[in-house]
Amino acid sequence: MDDLEQLYQDLILDHYKQPRHRQALTDEEVSVEADNPLCGDQLRLAVECDAGRVATIRHDGKGCAISQASASMMCETLTGRTVEEVGVAVRDFVAAMRGEREFDPSWPDEWLALQGVCKFPLRVKCATLAWHALQKALERQVE
Amino acid sequence: MAATPNKSTGGPALDVQRIRADFPILQQKVHDERPLIYLDNAATSQKPQLVIDALTTYYTQYNANVHRALHYLGEQATARYEAVRKKVADFIGAGDSGTVVFTRGTTESINLVARAWGAARLQAGDEIIVTGMEHHSNIIPWQLCCRERGARLRWVELLPDGTLDLEQYREVLNERTRLVAMTHVSNVLGTLNPVAAMAHEAHQIGACVVVDGAQSVPYLPVNVAALDVDFFAFSGHKCGGPTGAGVCWIRRERLAEMEPFMGGGEMIERVHDDDATWAEPPYKFEAGTPNIADVIALGAALEYLEGLGMEAVHTYEQALTTYALDTLAALPGVRIFGSAPERGGAVSFAVEGLHPHDLSQYVDQHGIAIRAGHLCAQPLMRRLGVPAVSRASLSYYNTTAEIDALAASIRRAQKFFGHG
CATH class of the missing domain: 3.90.1150.10 (Aspartate Aminotransferase, domain 1)
Structure with a gap:
């Protein structure tokens, strides 16, 4: 069961069972919606920027442990960073999940915990769903 | 147990x-x-091994294109390919093997009906009924068909036990209904639908019936004559056969009403510079080289099921x-x-x-x-x-x-x- 325990590390299960920054969002608050048609996961993000920083990120929706935990971890680790930093972080994290670059040991524990998902290629989409959504939300705000 | x-x-x-x-x-x-x-x-x-063997035997002993080659291998391949048509007809109670069209699978079969019958015959204001338990393969072809022809999609809803609401079916069924598209057995709920009874009601108002048999053919004895439907689609790969070989059974009367599906070799009678005439069904609907090996192996799969x-x-x-x-x-x-x-x-x-x-x-x-x-x-x-x-x-x-x-x-x- 080694692979499975790597996939569902304690930190991931912790975020799944007690998601941070999760809140029932009204339609007006929602910045972006993302679907994972493979599994029927649905995620909604409310992103608020202030003075060039991502001030708050909140999420709601339905999904598997990986997608839910990843959304929670993303909000936890990116809130308060500048919009530019968040853009770089999302790009780096998604590239690492896709195997296009190495995971950097200096990254937050939450990101490193998701490394185990890479062994399950079908689940990478679950782990990156929130991140792609955040990227889209920020692109819209720039426009 | x-x-x-x-x-x-x-x-x-x-x-x-x-x-x-x-x-x-x-x-x-x-x-x-x-x-x-x-x-x-x-x-x-x-x-089963004998299906895998049938593929190997085909490729090692009589690989040739069907219907045209006047040589030993071509005759062998054609005879075995056509024998499966007869086997399929017997397996689903069709009798007449000329009503069996080979496709890649259920999805292609339903798209064939949607194009060659639906898009060719539907008009603005016509209605197609689908049920709330359909697989996307029995929804999307009809959505596309409706969009193109200005027809309307109507839905049969479900009761709490996962059966169809037959009273509501009778309400949506009306003189504008041209087609009822329904699954025989649900791939989610497992529900076995009362196809024969629903088809009877559809026919009474002049509508045709297309059935997705992907989940029923591997599970229970199917007899298209008893179901009395117009089109019946299923996939060989869910019945022990290889991927890439499926069936669209089409009632004789409907065959005569249909335009070609895909154009190409095999489906023609005579080709002029500006137009062409079509081969007789079922060949009219089998353009290009078919999945010969897969069809022959599907025959082996059906034999295996018959053996059981x-x-x-x-x-x-x-x-x-x-x-x-x-x-x-x-x-x-x-x-x-x-x-x-x-x-x-x-x-x-x-x-x-x-x-x-x-x-x-x-x-x-x-x-x-x-x-x-x-x-x-x-x-x-x-x-x-x-x-x-x-x-x-x-x-x-x-x-x-x-x-x-x-x-x-x-x-x-x-x-x-x-x-x-």
Whole structure:
């Protein structure tokens, strides 16, 4: 069961069972919606920027442990960073999940915990769903 | 409970252990030497050795293009390919093998009907009825057809037990209805629909009926003449055959009304510079070189099923499905979707607090293959009020012991994810 325990590390299960920054969002608050048609996961993000920083990120929706935990971890680790930093972080994290670059040991524990998902290629989409959504939300705000 | 069904149901019982020996893939171990437990048969079935052998024999002994080559190999290939047409006709009670069109599978068969019959005949204001339990393959072709022809899609809703609301069906059925598109057996709820009765009502107002038989043909004896429908589609790969070979059965009267599906070689009679005339059905609908090897191997798969006897297969699978329903429903926090009295082998369920993907991933580590997701039935998921379900779907080579293993694995998943 080694692979499975790597996939569902304690930190991931912790975020799944007690998601941070999760809140029932009204339609007006929602910045972006993302679907994972493979599994029927649905995620909604409310992103608020202030003075060039991502001030708050909140999420709601339905999904598997990986997608839910990843959304929670993303909000936890990116809130308060500048919009530019968040853009770089999302790009780096998604590239690492896709195997296009190495995971950097200096990254937050939450990101490193998701490394185990890479062994399950079908689940990478679950782990990156929130991140792609955040990227889209920020692109819209720039426009 | 033993692996064989109750003897009182009559007919020869299946010797499942012996049957399993015919399937090389079932002999393998996965994930740390665990025996493979394959419960994703609604997606595709495993293949008995004789089907795999049929592919090899074709490619090693008589590979040639069909219908045109005037040489030994061409004659062999053509004779065997056409023999499968007859075998299919017999297998589904069609009699007339000229009504059997080979396709890649159910999806292509339904698209064939949507293009060659639907798009060619429908007009603005016409209506097509689909049911709330259809697979996307029996929805999207009709949406496309409606968009192109200005026709309208109407829906038959479900009752709480997962059967169709027949009263509401009679309400949506009207003089504008040209076609009723319905599944024989649901790939999610397992529901066996009263196709013959619904087809009778459709015909009374002059509408045609197309049936998705992907889940019924592997599960129970099917007789298209008794169902009295117009089009019947199924996939060989869910019946033990290879991928890439399926069937569109088309009632004689409908064949005469249809335009070509795809254009190319094989489907023509005479080609002029500016136009052409068509070959007689079924060849009119089989443009290009068909999946010869796959069709021939589909013939072997149907022979295998005939050898077991579809009555015996059905009896066994029904007993196994009942066992699976009882076993899973007895687990705390497990909810089954669909409780139709007559049903096929798809058992969909939700485990409280556990996303289907996580469950599927977890039981996979125990060597158990189940399916998780919307199962290509998003309109049905909306009606059930869930984004996704888990599904165990059974075949005649599955056993009660495998279902017990699934139940035990679900219990462990509940503990792992902290529920139950």
